[in-house]
Amino acid sequence: MDVVVEPGIGWMELNEYLAPYGLFFPLDPGPGATIGGMCGTRCSGSLAVRYGTMRDNVINLKAVLADGEVVKTASRARKSAAGYDLTRLMIGSEGTLGVITEVTLRLQKIPEHSIVAMCNFPTIKDAADVAIAAMLSGIQVSRVELLDEVQVKAINLANGKDLPEFPTLMFELIGTEAYTREQTHIVQKIASEHNGSDFVFAEDKEAKKELWKIRKEALYACLAMAPNCEAMTTDVCVPLSHLAELISKSKQELDASPLLCTVIAHAGDGNFHTVILFNPEDEGQRKEAERLNNFMVHAALSMEGTCTGEHGVGTGKLKYLEKELGTANLRTMRKIKAALDPNGIMNPGKLIPPHVCL
Amino acid sequence: MDVVVEPGIGWMELNEYLAPYGLFFPLDPGPGATIGGMCGTRCSGSLAVRYGTMRDNVINLKAVLADGEVVKTASRARKSAAGYDLTRLMIGSEGTLGVITEVTLRLQKIPEHSIVAMCNFPTIKDAADVAIAAMLSGIQVSRVELLDEVQVKAINLANGKDLPEFPTLMFELIGTEAYTREQTHIVQKIASEHNGSDFVFAEDKEAKKELWKIRKEALYACLAMAPNCEAMTTDVCVPLSHLAELISKSKQELDASPLLCTVIAHAGDGNFHTVILFNPEDEGQRKEAERLNNFMVHAALSMEGTCTGEHGVGTGKLKYLEKELGTANLRTMRKIKAALDPNGIMNPGKLIPPHVCL
Numbered sequence: 001m002d003v004v005v006e007p008g009i010g011w012m013e014l015n016e017y018l019a020p021y022g023l024f025f026p027l028d029p030g031p032g033a034t035i036g037g038m039c040g041t042r043c044s045g046s047l048a049v050r051y052g053t054m055r056d057n058v059i060n061l062k063a064v065l066a067d068g069e070v071v072k073t074a075s076r077a078r079k080s081a082a083g084y085d086l087t088r089l090m091i092g093s094e095g096t097l098g099v100i101t102e103v104t105l106r107l108q109k110i111p112e113h114s115i116v117a118m119c120n121f122p123t124i125k126d127a128a129d130v131a132i133a134a135m136l137s138g139i140q141v142s143r144v145e146l147l148d149e150v151q152v153k154a155i156n157l158a159n160g161k162d163l164p165e166f167p168t169l170m171f172e173l174i175g176t177e178a179y180t181r182e183q184t185h186i187v188q189k190i191a192s193e194h195n196g197s198d199f200v201f202a203e204d205k206e207a208k209k210e211l212w213k214i215r216k217e218a219l220y221a222c223l224a225m226a227p228n229c230e231a232m233t234t235d236v237c238v239p240l241s242h243l244a245e246l247i248s249k250s251k252q253e254l255d256a257s258p259l260l261c262t263v264i265a266h267a268g269d270g271n272f273h274t275v276i277l278f279n280p281e282d283e284g285q286r287k288e289a290e291r292l293n294n295f296m297v298h299a300a301l302s303m304e305g306t307c308t309g310e311h312g313v314g315t316g317k318l319k320y321l322e323k324e325l326g327t328a329n330l331r332t333m334r335k336i337k338a339a340l341d342p343n344g345i346m347n348p349g350k351l352i353p354p355h356v357c358l
Numbered sequence: 359m360d361v362v363v364e365p366g367i368g369w370m371e372l373n374e375y376l377a378p379y380g381l382f383f384p385l386d387p388g389p390g391a392t393i394g395g396m397c398g399t400r401c402s403g404s405l406a407v408r409y410g411t412m413r414d415n416v417i418n419l420k421a422v423l424a425d426g427e428v429v430k431t432a433s434r435a436r437k438s439a440a441g442y443d444l445t446r447l448m449i450g451s452e453g454t455l456g457v458i459t460e461v462t463l464r465l466q467k468i469p470e471h472s473i474v475a476m477c478n479f480p481t482i483k484d485a486a487d488v489a490i491a492a493m494l495s496g497i498q499v500s501r502v503e504l505l506d507e508v509q510v511k512a513i514n515l516a517n518g519k520d521l522p523e524f525p526t527l528m529f530e531l532i533g534t535e536a537y538t539r540e541q542t543h544i545v546q547k548i549a550s551e552h553n554g555s556d557f558v559f560a561e562d563k564e565a566k567k568e569l570w571k572i573r574k575e576a577l578y579a580c581l582a583m584a585p586n587c588e589a590m591t592t593d594v595c596v597p598l599s600h601l602a603e604l605i606s607k608s609k610q611e612l613d614a615s616p617l618l619c620t621v622i623a624h625a626g627d628g629n630f631h632t633v634i635l636f637n638p639e640d641e642g643q644r645k646e647a648e649r650l651n652n653f654m655v656h657a658a659l660s661m662e663g664t665c666t667g668e669h670g671v672g673t674g675k676l677k678y679l680e681k682e683l684g685t686a687n688l689r690t691m692r693k694i695k696a697a698l699d700p701n702g703i704m705n706p707g708k709l710i711p712p713h714v715c716l
Binding site: 001042044048052053056065071072073074076077080082083084085089091092097108110111112135137139175182186235237238239241301304306307310311321325328329330331332333335338339340352 | 359406431441469470494540544629691
């Protein structure tokens with residue numbers, strides 16, 4: 001139940017290869033992502049609520065360090081207490097500690113059965129509350145995705161659909177046939193207790209594929225709605241108990257903005273994205289997009305959250321790290337960077353704010 | 359669904375506190391373990407097959423580093439892509455990088471229902487094969503524990519039981535009532551296809567508690583069987599596909615030894631322990647115990663496994679690390695240690711073999 005790959009393979013390509021074995025690699029970020037990039041950013045996606053992130057699904061990896069040494073980070077055992085966790089140190093380091101050349105991934109059995117359920121809510125807070133209640137119920141959801149009414153509208157426009165344009169939750173429930181149905185009833189009951197309506201679910205393979213396809217292509221639907229715009233995608237994540245509050249607060253600010261904005265959340269993880277559409281040639285619009293992102297990051301940080309749930313730091317989020325992690329944390333990161341890459345040749349300028357010194 | 363604790367609290371004490379909230383911390387090592395020690399050794403236990411190890415269940419932690427800096431490793435979000443994974447770097451570092459002073463743990467809902475099933479097999483290989491087949495079936499076992507016939511005998515003697523003295527598997531299945539029963543039938547079917555007999559299961563709370571109690575106290579049962587002996591507990595872990603082969607090979611060697619040895623495996627993770635009983639005043643017996651341990655570690659390493667699945671390195675397993683991880687890995691560990699603790703004041707002599715230099 002593991003596989004050894006080179007970093008350039010895409011997760012979709014890998015899953016095509018694995019399907020005949022009844023196995024899959026349970027992460028599903030944007031369609032073009034490769035395993036190496038996914039390691040670099042500690043990536044996740046909509047299945048993380050059930051299977052975890054790259055942190056949880058890499059058994060070991062090989063990397064070339066700045067001094068040319070080739071390090072294998074761990075054995076092939078699925079758990080080990082032998083030494084520092086160099087695997088996890090490399091995952092999320094954004095290429096600043098070494099170049100990943102080989103990855104051993106943990107695989108999962110393709111579920112016997114699955115059901116995709118959808119439900120609408122009068123407010124986005126109701127939808128977020130249901131996502132939280134579903135997590136607290138102890139059932140094994142494999143996906144809980146939240147879309148706001150603007151995002152549903154974009155999907156309708158791009159795909160010629162007529163989904164009700166309300167805040168919407170999409171669930172995926174997996175397991176045996178009987179158990180997926182039992183879970184679907186539990187979710188339906190929770191939704192009905194929080195003003196949910198139009199509860200529908202699909203068991204047919206093609207119907208389920210179609211539903212996830214529109215979710216997966218949500219970003220493209222946004223861009224189709226505003227053809228001359230660029231999209232700024234935000235990525236905050238907070239403890240689950242703060243999600244409803246953060247989404248409500250953000251939604252107020254987004255609705256009051258002149259820019260077109262949609263909300264898509266991996267609600268079971270407390271992670272939510274907004275797609276902010278702006279004209280790249282209009283400096284005022286760019287600044288407004290940045291203001292909105294900044295607003296949400298600071299709101300998330302005030303709720304003990306993070307400026308990036310799964311997209312990484314790069315250079316754009318360097319400015320938030322000190323508030324999120326504190327100076328002692330950043331100095332520790334700098335010490336590790338200096339120890340492994342004293343000449344600063346690995347992806348220079350990324351991940352650690354330049355003002356943080358040894 | 360998280361809790362902030364100090365490192366001195368025991369996991370059992372914590373779970374007593376959490377029970378009224380319907381929540382629990384899903385790791386169950388030996389009864390006396392504390393959260394700080396569990397972080398230090400990257401500990402796990404029988405529930406790791408379902409919930410993961412300490413690596414997967416700590417959201418963040420606070421540590422005092424060698425230079426007196428107090429580092430908070432991450433935000434309280436359950437996932438984040440913000441910076442190096444200092445949480446995972448501290449977990450499993452055995453106190454060599456800092457002193458942990460606070461830990462935020464991820465919690466789980468107490469399952470609505472559970473069933474404990476037991477089954478006997480003519481050979482230990484049959485039992486291991488069933489554990490592997492159960493994992494490949496995709497059902498959500500929360501525990502798969504394998505005991506050999508010697509361990510069952512020790513349990514019978516210590517507890518006045520009359521369990522059939524054969525290689526035995528114990529399963530725990532969790533979820534809704536209907537789903538736990540469905541899973542139990544799937545496990546029963548798999549067992550019957552691999553020569554399983556005497557399949558029994560318990561749903562009654564007291565009966566289940568009694569069954570796990572005898573498993574938890576297996577080590578004490580061994581010591582009761584040989585009152586003047588000490589126990590050496592081994593801890594190898596291999597990829598699941600090698601488990602049956604490794605257990606068979608080890609069992610042959612153990613059976614041929616004059617020492618009394620029992621096998622207890624967390625079979626779903628590929629992790630297995632033997633308890634080797636020896637008279638501490640008899641140098642020959644001590645050497646024989648060490649020879650057996652050495653045999654199993656080298657067998658595990660030849661199968662891409664680890665010398666320690668969950669107990670840690672300390673000083674006893676320093677000698678195996680180079681073979682398991684390679685010199686480049688150990689040098690990288692040494693560089694990190696030197697960067698964060700240049701004077702070597704944090705738990706000196708542990709984890710990194712002394713001959714590994716910068």
